[in-house]
Amino acid sequence: MSSLYSTLSTSMPWFFPAAVFLFGACVGSFLNVCIYRIPAGQSVVRPGSHCACGKPIAWFDNIPILSWFILRGRARCCGRPYSFRYPAIEALTALLFLACWLLFPPAKALCGMLFVSALICATFIDLDHFEIPDVFTIGLGVAGVILACAVPSLHGQAHEIFIVAALRSGVIALKGLLIGSALILWIALIAEAVLRKEAMGFGDVKFLGAIGAFCGWQGAVVAIFGGALLGSAWFVLALAWGKIRGRKVQVKALEPGDEPAEIGMGAHVPYGPMLAAGALLYFLVLHRWVDLYFEQIGALL
Known part of the structure; x- marks a missing residue:
């Protein structure tokens, strides 16, 4: 073969x-x-x-x-x-x-294709319905841990003894799942306390855990803050485009039958697509530089 x-x-x-x-x-x-x-x-x-x-x-x-x-x-x-x-x-x-x-090598590329497929589905479902089904959160997280053990190269692990590499890769995936979901959960709780309203759905918490299983905790961090930056850039561009066209930019209503909301600080915008965009950038492009950065920070500490 x-x-x-x-x-x-x-x-x-x-x-x-x-x-x-x-x-x-x-x-x-x-x-x-x-x-x-x-x-x-x-x-x-x-x-x-x-x-x-x-x-x-x-x-x-x-x-x-x-x-x-x-x-x-x-x-x-x-x-x-x-x-x-x-x-x-x-x-x-x-x-x-x-x-x-x-x-990527063929085995990691196949894992990446599954990951990409789930990100695409989660993104467009969240845009349409303001929710991410469990198959793309819990299911993806479980798949990430299993694939990490079966394909250690998913997390850059290699060893003469396969079981050693598989265990190391599985631990990285599990840490990414737990740290990623915990980190965004605390961010959501703090934002809810400050804003006095729900700032983020629990689906986003589970979704970031799944991202961490495929990308490690470093990728989860990039997805949170990189996604926020990408979302902010989209927000500014949407407002600018609305000014150019001379009409207000609206986002889809949260509940069926409601009127679309004008884009602004009070508008409900799904965070899942931003998390997916940040995760995709890390997985395909930024992982080498981000991982090196965190390694250097860890060495200094």
């Missing part, structure tokens, strides 16, 4: 990246189903893909990314428009899968 992998990588260096991109696009199509059905308590397997009018979607109209452009964003059966978000999620998943493959 390894010889076949080496042969294909040498003779056709484009083969595996192209295959991973196509695989990511197909997974992205499935994530669209999960994002819509899981919050509604529906099966993600049955029935098959169907239009809002109830008619099944043919396989040739369900090609990831391409079908939306071929059909010009409208269903073939009834002509109803459907959101550009569908191909956008498929393309995003494909690109992030490709990034995992290019940046």
Whole structure:
């Protein structure tokens, strides 16, 4: 198997990246189903893909990314428009899968693909419903600890004896889960005491624990504060864009039937997407520099 992998990588260096991109696009199509059905308590397997009018979607109209452009964003059966978000999620998943493959060894890349998929689902479900289902918090955290033991390279562990590397990696994942969830829980409790209202949902606490299981406690810290910085940047850009357009920027209402709220200090904005963005930046790009920084701080202390 390894010889076949080496042969294909040498003779056709484009083969595996192209295959991973196509695989990511197909997974992205499935994530669209999960994002819509899981919050509604529906099966993600049955029935098959169907239009809002109830008619099944043919396989040739369900090609990831391409079908939306071929059909010009409208269903073939009834002509109803459907959101550009569908191909956008498929393309995003494909690109992030490709990034995992290019940046990491194959085993860690596969773990990264699972992590990325969960982050994408959690992000868009939180944007739509202001909640993150337990499968993407508790389930992801358990998966992170198990994968850390099965694939020690997930946390950069290597040893001549596999069980030693597996235990070290598992401990890192468990510490990340516990420290990450505890840290954001204290932040939420302090903010609630200061603001005298709920500042953060418990789903975010569980979600950060899951991030810590895949990224370690350092990644959890980056997700909290990096996510806050990214959220602040989005906040400023949204306000600036509203000024340019001459209209107020609104965010989705927290409760069904409520009017959208004008963006401002009192607006309820989901924190899950910000945590996911910070975690993604750490996992793909920043981990080397962040880990080195914390090592240097630890040496000084």
